[in-house]
Amino acid sequence: MTFQQAAEAHLDDVYGYLAWFTSDRFAAEDLTAVTFERALRLWHRFDPDRGSVRTWLCQVARTVALDHFRSERRRTRREELAAPPEAIDFRFAEGLSPDLEMALARLTAGEREVVALRVLLDLDAGAAARILGISATNCTTRLNRALKKLEEALHVAA
Amino acid sequence: MSQRDLVAELRAAHVEAPPEVRERVRLVAAGAPAPPRRFTWRRSLVVLVPVAAAIAATIVFTRPAEHQQTALEFGRPPVTLAPNVGAATDRAAKAFAVPSPKNRVQTYDATLSLRVERAHDVSDGVKRALRITTSLGGYSQSVHAETHGSSAVADLKLRIPRSRIQKAMAELAQIGTITDENVSTVDQTALLNNTDREIARLQKQVAALRTQPRSDENDRRIAALVTRIERLQRGEATTRRNAHYATVSLHLETPPVIVAQHKHGPLHGVGVALTWLGIGVVYALAIGAPGAVLLVLLWLGIRVVRRRRENALLQI
Numbered sequence: 001m002t003f004q005q006a007a008e009a010h011l012d013d014v015y016g017y018l019a020w021f022t023s024d025r026f027a028a029e030d031l032t033a034v035t036f037e038r039a040l041r042l043w044h045r046f047d048p049d050r051g052s053v054r055t056w057l058c059q060v061a062r063t064v065a066l067d068h069f070r071s072e073r074r075r076t077r078r079e080e081l082a083a084p085p086e087a088i089d090f091r092f093a094e095g096l097s098p099d100l101e102m103a104l105a106r107l108t109a110g111e112r113e114v115v116a117l118r119v120l121l122d123l124d125a126g127a128a129a130r131i132l133g134i135s136a137t138n139c140t141t142r143l144n145r146a147l148k149k150l151e152e153a154l155h156v157a158a
Numbered sequence: 159m160s161q162r163d164l165v166a167e168l169r170a171a172h173v174e175a176p177p178e179v180r181e182r183v184r185l186v187a188a189g190a191p192a193p194p195r196r197f198t199w200r201r202s203l204v205v206l207v208p209v210a211a212a213i214a215a216t217i218v219f220t221r222p223a224e225h226q227q228t229a230l231e232f233g234r235p236p237v238t239l240a241p242n243v244g245a246a247t248d249r250a251a252k253a254f255a256v257p258s259p260k261n262r263v264q265t266y267d268a269t270l271s272l273r274v275e276r277a278h279d280v281s282d283g284v285k286r287a288l289r290i291t292t293s294l295g296g297y298s299q300s301v302h303a304e305t306h307g308s309s310a311v312a313d314l315k316l317r318i319p320r321s322r323i324q325k326a327m328a329e330l331a332q333i334g335t336i337t338d339e340n341v342s343t344v345d346q347t348a349l350l351n352n353t354d355r356e357i358a359r360l361q362k363q364v365a366a367l368r369t370q371p372r373s374d375e376n377d378r379r380i381a382a383l384v385t386r387i388e389r390l391q392r393g394e395a396t397t398r399r400n401a402h403y404a405t406v407s408l409h410l411e412t413p414p415v416i417v418a419q420h421k422h423g424p425l426h427g428v429g430v431a432l433t434w435l436g437i438g439v440v441y442a443l444a445i446g447a448p449g450a451v452l453l454v455l456l457w458l459g460i461r462v463v464r465r466r467r468e469n470a471l472l473q474i
Contacts, residue, residue, distance in 0.1 A: 002190065003187055003190040004187040004188070004190060007183050007184070007186070007187040008184075008187070011175050011179075011180060011183050012173060012174050012175050014175075015173065015174075015175035015179060016173030016175075019173060020173075029175075029176060029178070029179045032175060032179050032182075032183065033179060033182045033183060033186065036183045036186045036187065037186050040186055040187065040189065040190055043190065049200075066468065066471065069471050069472070069474070070471065073471065073474075092171070092173070093171030093172060093173045094171065094172055094173075094174075095167075095170055095171050095172060096167065096168075096171050097167070100164070100167060100168070108472060108473050108474060109471075109472040109473075109474050110469065110472030110473065113472065115168065119165055119168045119169055120168065120169070120171065120173065122169065133465075147161050147164060147165065148161070150164055151160075151161055151164060154164070
């Protein structure tokens with residue numbers, strides 16, 4: 001598989017993962033482009049024997065997203081002193097109920113990340129755990145907690 | 159809403175990248191170079207490991223066995239080993255075939271060193287040598303034998319009639335394998351002739367003195383001459399008796415143990431290599447293990463710190 005084919009096949013997956021992870025559409029668009037630029041530089045390191053292209057691209061995307069979170073944290077610390085951040089109206093996906101959209105927005109980035117990997121991208125526990133750098137059991141535990149939190153939030157909204 | 163319904167709704171959601179992002183990624187992907195041939199370290203190992211093993215095996219198995227050659231040199235006797243006893247006997251008989259004219263008097267000394275296989279053969283060889291000596295009319299002047307475990311040595315001094323020395327040497331040579339031989343003959347005929355002439359001269363003097371009138375002085379001179387003549391005659395008789403018997407110094411011994419110690423099997427090189435490899439591994443473990451433990455602890459610490467920072471970062 002060439003890089004062009006990989007990019008074409010998994011662009012939506014990477015964008016969706018980053019959009020749910022960051023809960024910021026504009027950031028997700030930029031980070032998606034940065035992810036594929038970095039992936040192109042690292043493409044010679046990709047080994048199909050160690051995992052699928054989608055898993056590898058998600059690992060690259062996660063590194064890019066974490067860098068983004070770090071720089072965002074530094075920036076918001078400075079800016080919060082001057083003015084509080086504006087609330088951004090963001091839709092996670094087409095077809096989700098407003099209550100579910102709101103419940104997703106209340107999750108932490110770590111919880112949204114595991115939901116995106118396991119539910120949205122439908123990765124198995126092993127692949128998701130490899131991306132997160134944790135064990136498969138830990139990954140499943142995180143997912144269950146996130147889903148329970150979503151369920152509780154939906155009950156409250158109902 | 160149950161958790162199952164929740165997951166179903168989430169899975170039904172569809173996220174699609176905006177067209178401008180798609181266009182940007184296409185531009186990025188268009189700059190990708192043609193995929194080169196991939197030589198990963200795993201694929202390289204698949205080739206390199208068998209090649210390295212083949213080279214190592216070639217070095218180990220084709221190395222000249224220096225130890226074996228040295229051992230053979232050590233173990234090689236001074237004279238070529240002749241397992242054929244008949245050939246050794248012939249050679250011994252030829253070596254001791256020193257001409258002995260019957261009208262001449264000669265003293266004969268021979269040294270014969272033999273190698274036998276076991277310590278028990280040394281004991282048997284001593285008995286056999288004594289039997290040969292007595293059967294030929296000789297006698298043993300001295301016998302000395304020692305045994306140390308699997309090695310043994312014996313030294314015999316045998317006196318054998320000169321006329322039967324060749325037969326004796328041929329039979330003694332059959333006891334073992336000849337490793338050394340030496341013959342020495344000294345002609346005593348001229349010495350005995352001089353003694354005879356001296357005795358004759360002294361006897362003439364005695365006869366001349368006896369023709370003279372008797373006196374104390376004359377009797378004393380005659381007695382001195384007679385004493386001297388008797389002493390010369392005894393010496394002459396001793397020389398002739400010694401020349402009648404040949405002296406044979408027989409040395410029996412077992413092969414040196416060093417030969418057995420240096421025999422190595424075909425896999426000796428592999429054994430030595432593995433021994434040194436084991437020693438190297440032990441040293442590497444002793445020196446490298448503490449460092450490796452420290453590195454592992456450091457890596458675990460860094461990982462824990464990173465994980466905590468990452469979790470803190472994602473709690474937003």
